[in-house]
Amino acid sequence: MHRRDEKFPDNGFEAWGGYMQAKKAKLEEQFSAGIGKECKQSNLFNGISIYVNGFTIPSADELKELMAKYGGVYHVYQRSEDFIIASNLPDTKVKNMSLTKVVKPQWITDSINAQRVLDYKEYLLYRNSKSQARLNFKQIGNVDVLTKSKEKFDPYPIVHVENKISETTNDQECSNNKNISSEIHKKNEDIAKTAVDPNFISEFYNNSRLHHISQLGACFKQYVNDLRDNSNFSFITRSNIKKTILSLNNFSNKLTKTDFHNGKIIMHIDMDCFFVSVGLRKRPELRGKPVAVTHSKGGQRQSKRSGVDRITEFNLYKQKQVKKVSKAAGIPEEDIEIETRVDSISEEDSQFGSMSEIASCSYEARAKGISNGMFMGAALRLCPDLQTIPYDFEEYKEVAYTLYNTIAQYTLDIEAVSCDEMYVDCTELLDDLNVSVNDFATALREEIKSKTGCPCSTGFGGNRLQARLATKQAKPDGQFFLTSDIVDSFIFSVNLKDLPGVGRQTSHKLESLGHQTCGSLQSVSRNFLQKHLGNKTGLQLYDQCRGHDPNPLVYQTVRKSVSAEVNYGIRFENNVQCEDFLRQLSIEVQSRMQQFKVMGKCITLKLMIRAENAPVETAKFMGHGFCDVINKSTTLPTATNDVTTITKEVISICRKQNIDPKEMRGIGIQLTKLESINTKPVKRSIDKFFINKTSVKTEKTKLDFQKPENDTSVLTTPKKQNIISPKKQSPIIGKIKSPILKTKGRPPKSTKVPASTSQNLINKFLQGQPLFDEVSANKGIKREEYVIVKPKQEEIKQEGLLGLPWDKVRELLRAWFDSGQMPKLCDINLISAYMREMVINKNIHKLYILVNFMRRRIKEINDDIWYEVQEHVIEEVQNAMIAVYGKKLWIND
DNA sequence: ATCCTCCCCTAC
DNA sequence: TAAGGTAGGGGAGGAT
Known part of the structure; x- marks a missing residue:
C-alpha cells in the first residue's frame, strides 16, 4: 500500500485522503517556512489566518480578488489553532476528505460583499446545528477528544473549540450565541429544508448515494488515466503474487489463454454487495443476517403529510410505464400488466410506508426477494427483521482505493467501470507470470479479501461480455471461467435482461417480440433486430446473444460532459428563489469544471416540472413526484467555464420556458462540447x-x-x-x-x-x-x-x-x-x-x-x-x- | 448524407 | 420523513 503516498501527485484526483495528505504536507511546509507567522496578523479572523488553495490571504480584499480570479465556492475545511484552509473545491469533495468544518458559501460571500471583516464568532452564529459538519480540530498539547471520526487521516490531536471561544467572549455575547443557534435549531425542526436554503446543495450532495456513486466512479476512471500516464510502471509485485500462487500448490485443472475465445483473458471484477460488505466490517455481529444500507432506520411510522396522494401518484407512474411498453411492443394498454417498485408501498403512516431507497442489500436479504433500489417499505414487508446500516462514503472510498491499487500492482490494462467494478486484460500479465487463470483468480481474490475485508467476485472470458456474464455466475464471493468450450451452451440460456445494455425497456420490447433468452434471440435475423431496436442497438444485441463482443477495453477515458442536478427538495415560492438556486447550481457546475480543467460550449438546462395531474405534495418526502422533463440547450460561440456566463444562460433559458416556480421539482445544468483548459485542441499531427x-x-x-x-x-x-x-x-x-x-x-x-x-x-x-x-x-x-x-x-x-x-x-x-x-x-x-x-x-x-x-x-x-x-x-x-x-x-x- | 437538438435508455 | 446523480450512447426527426 505504499502506493497511496507515492502515487498521489496533485493530479486532480481531489476527492481523496491521499490528496489531503499531500496538501497538508504542502501547507505545513509553507507554515514552517514562516508564512504562517505573518498570517497571525490576518484581519479576517481574530488570530486565525486563511489559506485559499494553499495561498495565504491576509485581507478580505485579497480574498475577494482571488475568488473573482478563481471563481467557485470557497470553503474553510480545516482549522487548527493557527490556521484555516479554504478551498474552491466543491464542498461535497471537501466533506469527502474526512474533514472538519465546512463554512457555507453564503456566509463568506455575504461577508465579503458587505466588506466586513470576518470573525470566527460570526461563523459560529451563522452555522446551524443541522448543517454542522463534524468538528475535528487539532490542538497543540492537551488532547481533548471531541471526535471519533477519521483519526486515521488526521494525525493531529483534537481541541474543543467552543470552549476556547467562550473563554474569549463575554457573557452577553455567549448568551446571544445560544439564543441564535437554538432559534435556528427550532426553525429546522419545524420546516423541512428545501433548495431555498443556502446550505441545501452541499448538504444534499453530502447525503446523496447516487451522487457519491457517480463521483467516485469518475474519480477512478481518472485515477486509471493518471496511473497510465504518469508511470513508467515496473511490475515489481508480480513476482510476489507468483510466489503466493506457487505456494497454493493447487493441482486443479489449469486454464490458460488457449482456453478462451481469441486467446484473450479478460477479467471482470466486482465487489459483492459493496456498501453492505464495507458496512459489515465494523459490524461483524450482523454477518449472515439480512442487511440493507439505507438512510431510513426502518420500522418507525410517520405522521401523514397533508396533500399526499400516493394512490394517484403511483397510478401515474404505472400508467406511464404501461404506455411505454404498449408503444414499444404494439400491444393495447389494457392487456399489459406490469410490476413496479411502488406496488407494495402502503400509505405513509403505515408500517410499510417508508420510501427510503435501499442502496445495497446482503445476499441473505436478496434471498427474501429484496433488491437494490427497492423502497424500504416494500423490503420490510418481505423481511420484517431486515437490519439497516447507515452509509459511510469515506469507507467505501478507502476500500475502492485498495481494490484499484491491488489490481494496479499487476497491470494497468484496467478499464474502470465504477468504484467497485472494473475490466482487466490479463492476457499479458498471465503470460508474464506463467501461471494459470484459476490460480491467479484465487490468489487475487484472497489478496483483496484480506486487504479490504470484503468479498469480491471475478469472471473470466475471451471478451468483456463473457467476463461480465461470468462474474454474474460467480457471485457471491466466487470466480467463474467462461472458457471457449462452454461459451455457446452457457450463453444459450442467459436471460436477455442480464445482458449489459439491456434494461427495462429493451427487455420489455424483446419480450413482446417473443424472446426472453439469448438462445431464443439467436434465431432472429440481424435486419429484424435492427428494424425494431435501431441500427446500433440491434447489431449489438445480435452480437451479444451469441457471446460476441467486438468492443475492446478502453483504458484511457475522455470526459465529454460535466453536469450537476438536484431533483430533491426543490420547492420554490417565487422566481427569485428559483434564480438564486440556478446561480448556486451554476457555481457547483463551474467548480466541477475547474476540477476537471475543462470548458464547455453547450449549456443545457434540465427542468423537472410537476405533471398536470400529479398531486402537489409528493409521495416521497421532498421527492420530485410524477414529473414532465424539459431539456433546453444553448450553444455558445466559444467554450466557457465562467460562472456568470453559465448563470446568465441558464436563467435566460429558464425564463423562456415560462414555468411557475412553484411547480418545479428538479433542476440540472449540463455542459457539453468540452475543451480542455490545458491543452489547446491538439487533435492533428504534431506539425x-x-x-x-x-x-x-x-x-x-x-x-x-x-x-x-x-x-x-x-x-x-x-x-x-x-x-x-x-x-x-x-x-x-x-x-x-x-x-x-x-x-x-x-x-x-x-x-x-x-x-x-x-x-x-x-x-x-x-x-x-x-x-x-x-x-x-x-x-x-x-x-x-x-x-x-x-x-x-x-x-x-x-x-x-x-x-x-x-x-x-x-x-x-x-x-x-x-x-x-x-x-x-x-x-x-x-x-x-x-x-x-x-x-x-x-x-x-x-x-x-x-x-x-x-x-x-x-x-x-x-x-x-x-x-x-x-x-x-x-x-x-x-x-x-x-x-x-x-x-x-x-x-x- | 450529415448534423443538431431533444429526448430516451442504461449503468453504477 | 429523505437525501430520485451523472455520464455516455443512441434514436427520432427536423435543418442543412
Missing part, C-alpha cells in the same frame, strides 16, 4: 505545433508563474548543443527513411529549447517513481550492459520540446498517436531529435519515462507502421546513448 507558434508561447507564459523565481529560462540564451552523431547510422526501415540522414540534427526551431531548469515542475513529476535498481535486480538484468536510470537533480536540465513544458510533450505525443493519421517524417524526426537531446542533456530519467510512454501507446495502436516508428526512434536513442554514455538505455521488454 500543427510548428504553425501555431503563438499558442506555444501563450502556453509558456501561462506556466511561468509556477516556476521558481530564479528560473531564467525565458531570458537566457541556451548554449547551443552539438548533436552527437550516432556512431552507427540506423538502418532504413520500410517507408521511414531515417530523418537523421537528411537533416543531420534537429530542425532549426528546436534550438530554441533552453537548457533551463524547471525543477519544481519536474520534481513534482518525479515523485513516486520506483527505484530502478530494484526492478532490474528483480529481473536479473546485468547492470554493466545498461545505464540504470536514477533520478538525479542535476540530470534534469531540459525544459521540453520547442519550449513546451515537459508535461506538454507527452500530451503532444499522445495527440500525435491519437491523430489517427499516418506518422509523418518530420514528426518522427522531431521526436528522435528531442529524445537525443535528452540523452545529451543527461536527462535520462525522463527520457525513460517518455520512451515507455511511447511504447505503451504504440502497443495500443498495434499498427506495423507505428512499430516501425518506435523501432526507429529507439534506435536513435540508443545510438545517442552509446555516444554519450557508451552504454544503452535499459528498456524493459
Whole structure:
C-alpha cells in the first residue's frame, strides 16, 4: 500500500485522503517556512489566518480578488489553532476528505460583499446545528477528544473549540450565541429544508448515494488515466503474487489463454454487495443476517403529510410505464400488466410506508426477494427483521482505493467501470507470470479479501461480455471461467435482461417480440433486430446473444460532459428563489469544471416540472413526484467555464420556458462540447505545433508563474548543443527513411529549447517513481550492459520540446498517436531529435519515462507502421546513448 | 448524407 | 420523513 503516498501527485484526483495528505504536507511546509507567522496578523479572523488553495490571504480584499480570479465556492475545511484552509473545491469533495468544518458559501460571500471583516464568532452564529459538519480540530498539547471520526487521516490531536471561544467572549455575547443557534435549531425542526436554503446543495450532495456513486466512479476512471500516464510502471509485485500462487500448490485443472475465445483473458471484477460488505466490517455481529444500507432506520411510522396522494401518484407512474411498453411492443394498454417498485408501498403512516431507497442489500436479504433500489417499505414487508446500516462514503472510498491499487500492482490494462467494478486484460500479465487463470483468480481474490475485508467476485472470458456474464455466475464471493468450450451452451440460456445494455425497456420490447433468452434471440435475423431496436442497438444485441463482443477495453477515458442536478427538495415560492438556486447550481457546475480543467460550449438546462395531474405534495418526502422533463440547450460561440456566463444562460433559458416556480421539482445544468483548459485542441499531427507558434508561447507564459523565481529560462540564451552523431547510422526501415540522414540534427526551431531548469515542475513529476535498481535486480538484468536510470537533480536540465513544458510533450505525443493519421517524417524526426537531446542533456530519467510512454501507446495502436516508428526512434536513442554514455538505455521488454 | 437538438435508455 | 446523480450512447426527426 505504499502506493497511496507515492502515487498521489496533485493530479486532480481531489476527492481523496491521499490528496489531503499531500496538501497538508504542502501547507505545513509553507507554515514552517514562516508564512504562517505573518498570517497571525490576518484581519479576517481574530488570530486565525486563511489559506485559499494553499495561498495565504491576509485581507478580505485579497480574498475577494482571488475568488473573482478563481471563481467557485470557497470553503474553510480545516482549522487548527493557527490556521484555516479554504478551498474552491466543491464542498461535497471537501466533506469527502474526512474533514472538519465546512463554512457555507453564503456566509463568506455575504461577508465579503458587505466588506466586513470576518470573525470566527460570526461563523459560529451563522452555522446551524443541522448543517454542522463534524468538528475535528487539532490542538497543540492537551488532547481533548471531541471526535471519533477519521483519526486515521488526521494525525493531529483534537481541541474543543467552543470552549476556547467562550473563554474569549463575554457573557452577553455567549448568551446571544445560544439564543441564535437554538432559534435556528427550532426553525429546522419545524420546516423541512428545501433548495431555498443556502446550505441545501452541499448538504444534499453530502447525503446523496447516487451522487457519491457517480463521483467516485469518475474519480477512478481518472485515477486509471493518471496511473497510465504518469508511470513508467515496473511490475515489481508480480513476482510476489507468483510466489503466493506457487505456494497454493493447487493441482486443479489449469486454464490458460488457449482456453478462451481469441486467446484473450479478460477479467471482470466486482465487489459483492459493496456498501453492505464495507458496512459489515465494523459490524461483524450482523454477518449472515439480512442487511440493507439505507438512510431510513426502518420500522418507525410517520405522521401523514397533508396533500399526499400516493394512490394517484403511483397510478401515474404505472400508467406511464404501461404506455411505454404498449408503444414499444404494439400491444393495447389494457392487456399489459406490469410490476413496479411502488406496488407494495402502503400509505405513509403505515408500517410499510417508508420510501427510503435501499442502496445495497446482503445476499441473505436478496434471498427474501429484496433488491437494490427497492423502497424500504416494500423490503420490510418481505423481511420484517431486515437490519439497516447507515452509509459511510469515506469507507467505501478507502476500500475502492485498495481494490484499484491491488489490481494496479499487476497491470494497468484496467478499464474502470465504477468504484467497485472494473475490466482487466490479463492476457499479458498471465503470460508474464506463467501461471494459470484459476490460480491467479484465487490468489487475487484472497489478496483483496484480506486487504479490504470484503468479498469480491471475478469472471473470466475471451471478451468483456463473457467476463461480465461470468462474474454474474460467480457471485457471491466466487470466480467463474467462461472458457471457449462452454461459451455457446452457457450463453444459450442467459436471460436477455442480464445482458449489459439491456434494461427495462429493451427487455420489455424483446419480450413482446417473443424472446426472453439469448438462445431464443439467436434465431432472429440481424435486419429484424435492427428494424425494431435501431441500427446500433440491434447489431449489438445480435452480437451479444451469441457471446460476441467486438468492443475492446478502453483504458484511457475522455470526459465529454460535466453536469450537476438536484431533483430533491426543490420547492420554490417565487422566481427569485428559483434564480438564486440556478446561480448556486451554476457555481457547483463551474467548480466541477475547474476540477476537471475543462470548458464547455453547450449549456443545457434540465427542468423537472410537476405533471398536470400529479398531486402537489409528493409521495416521497421532498421527492420530485410524477414529473414532465424539459431539456433546453444553448450553444455558445466559444467554450466557457465562467460562472456568470453559465448563470446568465441558464436563467435566460429558464425564463423562456415560462414555468411557475412553484411547480418545479428538479433542476440540472449540463455542459457539453468540452475543451480542455490545458491543452489547446491538439487533435492533428504534431506539425500543427510548428504553425501555431503563438499558442506555444501563450502556453509558456501561462506556466511561468509556477516556476521558481530564479528560473531564467525565458531570458537566457541556451548554449547551443552539438548533436552527437550516432556512431552507427540506423538502418532504413520500410517507408521511414531515417530523418537523421537528411537533416543531420534537429530542425532549426528546436534550438530554441533552453537548457533551463524547471525543477519544481519536474520534481513534482518525479515523485513516486520506483527505484530502478530494484526492478532490474528483480529481473536479473546485468547492470554493466545498461545505464540504470536514477533520478538525479542535476540530470534534469531540459525544459521540453520547442519550449513546451515537459508535461506538454507527452500530451503532444499522445495527440500525435491519437491523430489517427499516418506518422509523418518530420514528426518522427522531431521526436528522435528531442529524445537525443535528452540523452545529451543527461536527462535520462525522463527520457525513460517518455520512451515507455511511447511504447505503451504504440502497443495500443498495434499498427506495423507505428512499430516501425518506435523501432526507429529507439534506435536513435540508443545510438545517442552509446555516444554519450557508451552504454544503452535499459528498456524493459 | 450529415448534423443538431431533444429526448430516451442504461449503468453504477 | 429523505437525501430520485451523472455520464455516455443512441434514436427520432427536423435543418442543412
